[in-house]
Amino acid sequence: MNESSVPRIPSGQAVIVFDGICVLCNGWVKFLLRHDHAGCYRFAAMQGASGRALLQAHGLDPDDPSSFLLVDAHGMHTDSDAIVRVLTGLGGGWKLAALTKVVPRALRDTLYRAVARRRYRWFGTTSCTVPTPAQRARFLD
Known part of the structure; x- marks a missing residue:
């Protein structure tokens, strides 16, 4: 994979790579679309070119559907740390997730x-x- 295939993340935004065929994961994305009023999060299904490229660039297996990746200005975050970081990033009462x-x-x-x-x-x-x-602009692929 070449460096140019990894999507650039705009300043002040973060990208969440999720499993696009998982009902739970799609529910998570819908939840974030409703609650991310500042529009900080963008989304890439791991089945798409951008999601696969991001997973590979951060050392994760793009064919492992248990992968959950958040890439933000502070780097990459996975699993429960990624979920907590996303929730606290929503602000307000969601900061209690910390x-x-x-x-x-x-x-x-x-x-x-x-x-x-x-x-x-x-x-x-x-x-x-x-x-x-x-919502289309919030999705990479």
Whole structure:
């Protein structure tokens, strides 16, 4: 993969790479579209060219659907740290999500991985979220 295939992230924004066929993951994206009033987060399905390129550029397997990646001005974040960082980035009462950091990361990530392994079975699969015309600019692919 060449450097030019990795999407550039605009200043002040972050990109979330998510599993585009997972019902739970698509629900997460819809939740963020509703609650990210500042429009800080952009989205890339791991099945798309941008999502795959970002995963590979950060040393993650683009064929591992349990991957969850947040890339922001502070670097890359995965698993429970990424989720907490996204939630606190929403501001307001969502900043309370930072309290979960009192739980050791190893335990938080174990729980994250347990849900990630079972999410297709528990929630099912679907096609990628189809953004409205107003939301389209928030998606990389």
